[in-house]
Amino acid sequence: METRKKGPSGRPRGFDADQALERAMLVFWEHGYEGASLAALTDAMGISATSVYAAFGNKQELFRKAMERYATGPSDYLVRALEQPTARGVATELLAGTIRTTTRPSGPQGCLGVQGALAASDSGREVRDLLADWRNDSCCRIQERFRRAADEGDLPPGTDPAVLARYVTTLAFGIAVQAASGVCGDELRAMADAALRTWPPV
Amino acid sequence: METRKKGPSGRPRGFDADQALERAMLVFWEHGYEGASLAALTDAMGISATSVYAAFGNKQELFRKAMERYATGPSDYLVRALEQPTARGVATELLAGTIRTTTRPSGPQGCLGVQGALAASDSGREVRDLLADWRNDSCCRIQERFRRAADEGDLPPGTDPAVLARYVTTLAFGIAVQAASGVCGDELRAMADAALRTWPPV
DNA sequence: GAAGTTCCGCATCGATCACTACGGAAATCG
DNA sequence: CGATTTCCGTAGTGATCGATGCGGAACTTC
Structure with missing residues (x-):
């Protein structure tokens, strides 16, 4: 080799x-x-x-490679978010990165991992499942990060890392849908700011 | 006639x-x-x-009629949510209804208004825009309801109805994506409960 | 029953789908 | 140089796409 x-x-x-x-x-x-x-x-x-x-x-292999490129390119804010020192920083960076990438002025609106194949015909089932796995994997990685935060005392006692991870990823996926609908970044940032003002939602 | x-x-x-x-x-x-x-x-x-x-x-007309049927059928929880006496009740009923409809055991997972045509080819642009309008219209109706709630003193002073409407619809659209990914209703309900525990997110 | 209207199964339309066989051109080797 | 290997433009594969023309059958009203 x-x-x-x-x-x-x-x-x-x-x-x-x-x-x-x-x-x-x-x-x-x-x-x-x-x-x-x-x-x-x-x-x-x-x-x-x-x-x-x-x-x-x-075509399917081309899409897989394109998705890998997306994950390490436009969607690399997930990695940077996971590296934030606090759970609040993770959530803040995740939502900010999602909004930045899904509403960039030049380029497609929305998220490839969401609108790439949310519903598909029978021939696109494999790609649909691939993206579903990618989304669930993202949620799991955030959950692991929140679990560590809970261990470190970075989250209030009794906080469920799984629920918290599901919460921030739900917001992120929702932002992707809003961006695909043409909602501008400023409005989404104001929304994310409001959501993060009450953190964590225990 | x-x-x-x-x-x-x-x-x-x-x-x-x-x-x-x-x-x-x-x-x-x-x-x-x-x-x-x-x-x-x-x-x-x-x-x-x-x-x-x-x-x-x-086919396009058939989809339009199917979407109308969806709006007045599986998605009629939106109307019931708007009729709730309090803003908190609106948000609670909206999220509960979204989870119930997008994770029903028998039937498709997810939301037709979201996954019907989030991204499409050129020939599907009109349907994509139709669904985007439907989503934005839903947000506007909720915003109007929250504006009324603010006038009635049902929301803390300084609360922006537009931001609040964007917040709950972002959660709803995110739930639709999670459901399309195979996430079960129980997990989404736990997440929605946590989100609603801190209400409103001013 | 007769006349008129609509329904719908069969066959097929041209366009487009993802995909590929073929062969000449171009580049790298000894 | 010649030999070899790979690239890639042209053209076309069968399949499927959404959408229709046709004509006999079925049901209405008179």
Whole structure:
């Protein structure tokens, strides 16, 4: 499993795979998995369908890679939120990051992990389940962080980390829906500020 | 515009249009607007495509009628919530109704108004905007109810009805996403109880 | 019964879906 | 250079999409 190039490698590909994946992610983000046709994807990526399948497998694999890129790119605020020193900081950073990413002026509105495939036909069931797992995993990671906060005395006694994690992720997913509906960031920030003023909701 | 039957009416339709629309709504609810194919719809409705177009126009019109049925059926908890005597009662009934409808054991999980068309291709843009308007309208009606509550002294001075309405609808939409992810009703109820324990979040 | 109207199953429309076979062009090797 | 390997544009695969034309059957009113 050498990463070095060895042997006759033939003609190298004539496009930037990273840039192509970035553009594919934006199309999936805006139109969802099933709403993004191969024609729309290849058009945005600037390459032919042949190149897409040679470089990424098929549409489903392309979406998986686009989702990974989304998780480590536009959605990396989750990691930064988990690194906050206090539970309140975690919630604050999570909601602020969600609002920032879902209402960015240039780019799709909403969250790829939510609107990528919330409901789908039978052929899109796997992708739908993939995103559901991603959302539940996000909730679990926050729950673990809140459990640690409870152990550290950062949360009032009797606070249930699971309920608290479900609460902040519900707000985050709701923000994603509001953003997809065209609600602006300022209004969502005012809402998040109000919600965080009573923290934690024991 | 008589509702009576007059003149030669020809052969009456051989199916129950109300029942067919109910079944179409369930298919749209589960698979979304674009994820519900005409084949799946006609199969569930028990009638041919010809009958669908004769009775409901086209797929988009069928969805509009299904959405109206959803608003006055499974989603009628919104009206009951708005009729509650206190602002706290409005929020409590809204969240309870949302959880009840989005996690019913038999039937689709989630909310048709959210997952019906959160992201869509170009051909589904009109339906997507229709649902976005429905969501924003729901928020506006709640905002008006909270404004009345503020006038009646039912809310602390300085409370912004718009922010409060955005808060409860964000929770409701988030609940719909959680339900679509397979989260059970009990867990969501515990979360809603915690959120309502600190009310209002001024 | 006769005339008129509507229903609806069958077959199919063109468009688009995700996907791929083919082959010439281009680049890397010895 | 020649040989080899890979890329990728063109064209087209069968399947499915939403939506209809047709015509016989069924039901109405007269």
